[in-house]
Amino acid sequence: MSADRLLVTTDERGHVSYLLDNRARAAGRRFEAIAELFDASTLRHLDGVGLTAGWRCWEVGAGGPSVVRALGERVGPGGRVLATDIDVSWVGAAAGPTVEVRRHDVAADAPPAEVFDLVHARLVLVHVADRDRALRRMVGALRPGGWLVVEDADPVLQPLSCPDVRGPEEELANAIRTGFRALLAERGADLAYGRKLPRLFREAGLVDVGADAYFPLALPACATLETATIEHVRETLVAAGIATAEQIDRHLDNVARDRLDLAQPPMISAWGRRPSAD
Numbered sequence: 001m002s003a004d005r006l007l008v009t010t011d012e013r014g015h016v017s018y019l020l021d022n023r024a025r026a027a028g029r030r031f032e033a034i035a036e037l038f039d040a041s042t043l044r045h046l047d048g049v050g051l052t053a054g055w056r057c058w059e060v061g062a063g064g065p066s067v068v069r070a071l072g073e074r075v076g077p078g079g080r081v082l083a084t085d086i087d088v089s090w091v092g093a094a095a096g097p098t099v100e101v102r103r104h105d106v107a108a109d110a111p112p113a114e115v116f117d118l119v120h121a122r123l124v125l126v127h128v129a130d131r132d133r134a135l136r137r138m139v140g141a142l143r144p145g146g147w148l149v150v151e152d153a154d155p156v157l158q159p160l161s162c163p164d165v166r167g168p169e170e171e172l173a174n175a176i177r178t179g180f181r182a183l184l185a186e187r188g189a190d191l192a193y194g195r196k197l198p199r200l201f202r203e204a205g206l207v208d209v210g211a212d213a214y215f216p217l218a219l220p221a222c223a224t225l226e227t228a229t230i231e232h233v234r235e236t237l238v239a240a241g242i243a244t245a246e247q248i249d250r251h252l253d254n255v256a257r258d259r260l261d262l263a264q265p266p267m268i269s270a271w272g273r274r275p276s277a278d
């Protein structure tokens with residue numbers, strides 16, 4: 001398999017298109033699997049920085065509704081949640097009295113004209129080509145003392161779909177994952193972004209910075225996410241020469257028959273606070 005014919009398309013603004021765009025039907029299943037794998041860890045981190053009733057929160061690149069709903073429950077009627085995404089098809093379901101859903105590009109569009117107690121993004125900046133500008137805008141939207149929590153994968157730390165390679169089934173899974181990563185990188189993803197977050201937070205002037213990592217391995221939702229992701233990008237994988245249709249079918253069958261211990265890359269969760277008095 002070779003990845004020498006990677007396909008890159010651009011949107012109407014000339015930006016490189018997001019490989020896992022939300023229009024595909026598989027996007028909903030991807031969001032559910034991501035929620036099952038990562039919401040508990042995400043909410044532990046958000047609770048850890050003090051998320052509570054009355055807070056004003058900005059959820060950047062919200063994707064699906066689960067984190068936004070959890071934020072809405074925690075901040076209660078006296079709080080506010082702004083949920084933004086370049087495609088709000090899935091998060092729209094979370095809109096309500098305390099939750100506003102808005103179509104917004106975190107790098108290209110003007111930041112919201114308000115300040116927040118908490119700004120959070122998960123699995124977003126890794127995909128955004130102008131991630132430095134996006135991060136600056138997120139930091140700029142914090143009130144003095146407000147918290148930024150960014151969670152991003154670091155696939156270079158652990159690139160394998162199946163770390164326990166026993167034969168051709170794991171080798172096929174790992175080859176497809178390698179090709180998928182090449183597609184993401186071709187579109188501007190930084191596959192070693194997660195590890196950089198603590199440094200980037202300090203360089204942005206944040207204090208009380210820390211980070212940790214969570215690494216799912218052989219959980220049922222790893223298989224759900226793998227199937228939805230491969231179905232999502234199947235045509236692109238074939239067109240780029242990364243795998244044949246037959247190889248993809250064989251891999252999906254291996255996943256469906258529960259023959260693989262599938263992993264996801266480590267998710268780095270980083271947190272930091274804008275100093276109370278600048």
Ligand SMILES: C[S@@+](CC[C@H](N)C(=O)[O-])C[C@H]1O[C@@H](n2cnc3c(N)ncnc32)[C@H](O)[C@@H]1O
Nearest residue numbers: 034061062063085086087105106107122123124
């Ligand atoms: C991998 S999904 C993660 C969704 C969600 N944060 C989660 O963890 O379940 C990435 C999300 O970022 C959104 N996104 C990509 N580029 C963006 C940008 N420039 N501005 C805002 N959202 C963006 C996508 O539309 C998608 O919903």
